[in-house]
Amino acid sequence: MATATAARTPRPRQPLSGRVSDRAFNRASVLLMSVAILAVAYPIYFIVIASVSDPNAVQNGQVLLAPSGFTLEGYERIFSDPTILRGFGNSVLYTALASTISVVLIVSGGYALSRRDLPGRRTITFLLVITLFFDGGMIPRYLVVKELGMLNTIWAMVIPAAVGVWNLLIARSFFDVTIPHELREAAQLDGASDFRFFFRIAVPLATSLIVLMAMIHVVANWNAFFDALIFLNDADKYPLQLVLRNILIQSDLSQLGATTGDIESYAQAQRVGELVKYGTIVVSTLPVIALIPFLQKHFTKGALLGAVKS
């Protein structure tokens, strides 16, 4: 897998040259990078250990390097909470549908745009790229979605953000670079139509593009919250990120146990609430973090493709 990381320099590995200053430089970089790694990784590590620790110990600052007073109470509460579970289910549904729509549109559109014999190709590309630099803004976009009757429906979650110009350009460059024009001309001479060539040859050759696009969109859709905030009204339809916002940022713990309303259960809810906060961060981030190893294989390749000029 390491070889797939495009960021690796083609320079052959070799022992440090004799220069003392170079060795000192390398040591300083290693030190600096170790500090950077700690600074990035520690908050994540802390969240994980805090999610299984006694909330009182966390509150008192006793949890720093290892969990204290191990408990799974937070996770039990999370996995029995109807709001969180519904949010999780909604997010899975929106993410799957939205990502499928995006990938289909981007791959087919990107292929068509990569064809140099497409009449009007330059004009169309130009019209698409303009939207990168100027758009109508939040309010007209909202009004259009409203006009289409999509407000408070699943469609508002899967269509309005479907195609990004940047991704379309990456797909275009991908086809432009990977599919030799001679191949298409040969297929054309043999009587293959554009459809046939696209489905039988271009798509099978584009698996790495498709995987890359699928992953980019799965991550983006899973993490999106703003469209849900403005387009959805029913709490039943909220994706996980919006549920999390209410729990983490607005500290809305009303869902979490305080049903009887007496002070004791309120204090209990407050206590578990802190645990739930750490736990939800872990649970909601895990699916995306699990994708990183796969993404790493495909990402840098794609990032460079976008830069290829045609």
Add this chain to the structure above:
Amino acid sequence: MTAQLNTPDVPASSESPRGVPVTRSRTALRLRRVLRAWQLYVLLAPVLLYFAVFKYWPMYGVQIAFRDYNPSDGFSGSPWVGLAHFERFFSSFQFDLLLTNTLVLAVLNLLVVFPIPILLALLVNQLVSQRFRNVVQTVLYAPAFISTVIVVGIIYVFFSPRSGLVNHVISLVGGTPINFLAEPGWFRPLYIGSGVWQDAGFSMVIYLAALAGIDPSLHEAAKIDGASALQRIRHVDVPGILPVVSILFILAVGNLLNVGFEKALLLQTPLNMSTSQIIQTYVYQAGLQQAQFSYSAAIGLFNSLINLGLLLTFNWVARRFQQSSVI
């Protein structure tokens, strides 16, 4: 018409259809080529429809900034009021505050967040141990996959006045706890700091990819000539990635005022409004929460126009001094 379309797709003979109509006019020839490519247009149609509906229709709808929008009359039927909304915004007491907050946050953010990944990439690229390099890369770019909501949630948890880790440390060293999210002065450091934490590694990977594209023989030659690591960074790496840097910088400037306002919205509390209220969060509140569609569309348009102006200016500058430009 469709019957006509199907035929030219099987040009089995040596006379290609392109060669036949020499005597026809150019428009007829062009039409023929368009018709021949109909299957490509079918593949492209969903994307074109998407852009027409979700990009160009809102662009057309921007005219409500010059009208008093009401839903029954639609975008083009609502009464024309000219620049009234702009005048109201420019003379409102919030205008100075919004513009200052937006510009300060955007410029600080650019100055801090833009150079750090470049420095990281230059250092990581020089690391000798391949395994360590891979560890650095993987760890540093992991936070890019965490959602904005979660990042802000982590901030709330860490910087909480009573239970937060940061305040524990502050009390430990004898300071007084700070209510970070209620202090207007802490909004920008939190915003920018979390931006570095989340995005530096991801951008670093892009620069590393650019560094990997530098011809290795340049480094070899420099080494033979006795150049130190720092000298090789200065004279080989930096010039090598400069085109990528300048393109990304132009794009960043063009998006200057679009500073991730979602994070600003999430970090906003009633107590830190005096620094956290920026143009985009105000558009959201005035437009969608208070339904002043035309007024907030005007503010949004003002924001977009400044962005466009900045982009064009910097693109022009870059084009003058270098060969690389975005458009």
